[in-house]
Amino acid sequence: MPEPVLTTRGVTRIYEMGEIQVQALRGVDFELMESEFLVLVGASGSGKSTLMNILGGLDRPTDGTVHFRDQELTRASDRELTEYRRNHVGFIFQFYNLMPSLTARENVSLVTEITRDPMPADEALALVGLEHRLDHFPSQLSGGEQQRVAVARAIAKRPELLLCDEPTGALDYRSGVVVLEVIERVNRELGTATAVITHNAPISAMASRVVTLHDGAIDEERHNEARAPASEIRW
């Protein structure tokens, strides 16, 4: 029986956006299990990204608790949250968030230099099929390639969980599939618990479990009997 890596209970989050208040999450109870491939779907504004940010230690809930294994993240100091992200979480963002002034290899080194047991940057980049573009700057790479650098950067630390926020959102279909294949491969080969946020419904076919968020709460949860490989996804 796989153990949960992340557990949330009653998580709420209220934002002050300019002059208005937005309740992004309304009491979410949720678990992410070891080696699981989870897809979080929902319309824009349903609270996916907020949940993801809270799971990744990038943000704190207004109320409720979040546990990473036995560690209560909601009680962790900023310093402890940083350690948590540094050692356990790999992030992939919609807009890659690469350092424009660093090459592909250096962007990955940025992470490998500060973690305990990283894989070499070259190896991580080979894993995403970029072994021939090591010394290219982000501006010299296509969007798909940039996102693959971001994936390499996220997995190079051998994280326990991989959090992907709209990883294909800024990509064309072809590049999107390549990125999904890489994520799928990491999940399979490294056994990393993976959560992918998307509003792109066909992607949920890849998941072992699909959670749907609606207006800040979990609306529906289903298990896929058979997972479709990334290469067969169409949108």
Place this chain on the structure above:
Amino acid sequence: MRFSPSALDRKLIRDLKGMLGQGITISLVVAAGISGFLTLRATYSSLLESRDQYYEEYRFGDVFAQLDRAPESVAERMESVPGVALVHTRVAESARILMEGPAQSPQALILSLPPGGDAPLNQVLLREGRWPGAGESDEALLLDTFAERWEVAAGDTLGVVMNGALRSVRITGLATSPEFIYPMPPGGALIPDDERFAVLWMDRRGMAPIFRMEGAFNDVVVRMNPGALEREVLAGIDGVLEPYGGRGAVGRDLQPSNFILDGELEQLRQFSTVVPIIFLGVAAFLLNMVLSRLLHLQRTQVAALKALGYHDSEVGLHYLKMTLGVVIAGSVLGVVLGWYLGRAMTLFYGNFFGFPILEFRMGWRAPLAGILIAGGAGVIGAFTALRKILALSPAEAMSPEPPARYRPTLPERMGLGRLVGPMGRMVLRELGRRPLRTGLSALGIALAIAIVVVGRFSEDAMNYLMEEQFYRAWRENVTVAFAGPTPERAIREIAALPGVAHAEGMRVTSVRMYAGHRWRDVPLQGYPDEARLRQLLDADGRLRPFPDEGVVITEKLGEVLGIAPGDSVRVTLREGRPGEATLRITGTVDEMLGMQGHMRMSELNALLAEGPVVSQALVQIDPRDVDALEARLMEWPGVLDVASRDALVERFREQSAEMLTVMTLILTLFASVIAAGVVYNNARVAVSMRERDLASLRVLGFSRREISTVLLGEMGVQVLIAIPPGLWIGHRLCVWIAGTVDPERYRLPVVLSAETYGFAVSVILVAATASALLVRRKLDRLDLIGVLKTRE
């Protein structure tokens, strides 16, 4: 092992390369601040050091006294005065040198030299040639400044009238001494004179018989024991010399040349304290502002680094290094430049003063202080910005900033919105949305304008002072000095000379004015009842009447002595009936030049127990007739000197203004660099911040020209609103400096010329235009798709 910087350090190096233009201009601002600071500090301390060494090595005396005549044996009695270490007696006589040229016969002071020239005090520095021969009565050393002015060389022969007889004197060498750094003609002259005043040093045994001073002296230089009280030594010496016609001993601070030198150095000290602080302060403020904005642009990168698991301290260190990279580059440049300019300026002033020893020293404290102030400001600026970003959770920092709250600005609400069109409204709203940011940018530009004004202030002040003093307060263009009190008839004779439009007499005598234990030697000037040529002007240019009775003194003199109208002061008279008298102070006048007392001539004549006599004639004459008048008057017996105003102004300009010109040049240069740095960086940061909005406008179909209008409009408004406060702040800073820089010799009036204001505005406008062009180029290359695709 190969040096391999971490990925973060590589990012640092590349980021610095990427913002090269901004990095360089920020570094230049730091460099200008630091080098302005160092140049002035180092110049001042080096000159002080050089002067002290000169004084020490050439054994400059501590106390000086003149008397009528005393036998050499009196020297021993002075040596026994408590506190006196060494006494050097001399014979000092006045003479006249006959120079070739239009009616010139400068005054000369002849000083005796001990055998071999080796004076125990006030030693003479032989610059070239040889010492006069022992016992020679027709050989002399000549003061170098005079020799240079008149192109006299060692080996030349001059005609000198000594004790009424013309003698040929062979100049064996050119020399100077610490007492003539500024050649001050005797008799309380205000302005050094290297043209009409010379010093001749002659062998005492050769010189004494000419003046019948064998075995006697009339001039003394004294060195005090360390720790001796000057007041007591002066009193002791005065006590010994009184029966021999002693005219009152003075300490080193009032020795004429040293008094002027002290004033100049004091001015430099005050300038070198106040001005660099303003410069460094302004540079620090700007650095702070520019860096905090630059870092704001790195917001998403900071967030990404945090998301990847970098601690706040690591991110902080990264940006600290970035800041320090810029600050250190600027500091190094600033120190090197400061060293170079400080050295050049020390050499310039050192040569100007004629110091034989010039030591340039910068030390380590001033550079360290400069770097710490500039660096500290940069680091603080960077961290205020960084703290705000770090305080955000990474998720927040990475998400786009909440939509800015715009609202119609005041002019729009007043219904003027339709006048400016949508572009104009965008400009107004952007400025109005962030009044603090707009205000700070404008303040930065205003400060830059202000220091350009400060840079040119002293030159303006000096020009105004000369204009007021020499052309408004004095309306004569020739001054005739008589050797002694002269009957008023002489004035009428001068008035009858060809070309003379008007002539009037003046009685001037030097007195020592006491208030408690404080005193100053000041000229008392007596004016005829219907004086037309001299006017009393205060610093604001207002005309003040001459007193009907009593004495009106320079306000500064009242301040120095602590006396006010209504007080009575004790004075020692030197002429007429030597002794003491009491004068009533009836007013003060805020004069810019010198410290003196003004009174009615009749009252002064009565004070001196003399008839209606004058000591000077003021003459208004057609400028074309000046030379002829001089030639004629110099032949009159009893005429000591004929001076034309233009020549005096020329000398004053050389002495005081030349010093300031160099400083003005340097300060203006630095100020301009700082100004340009601010405007450019402001513009660049604005581009980065608004890149996305502007690209969106382009996508919507606006032309390059139109979007430039939005950004450049903002810049333009900031510059325009900065100009009036900038000029005002500049003026206030000058008032502050003038209050701090306060030599006794003159007051710096804060009268800024239209040219200075115009220049300051021009510097900013040029910097703004150049920045606008660079920004325009950047806007032309805006990557529309790229900007819109990614969030940043």
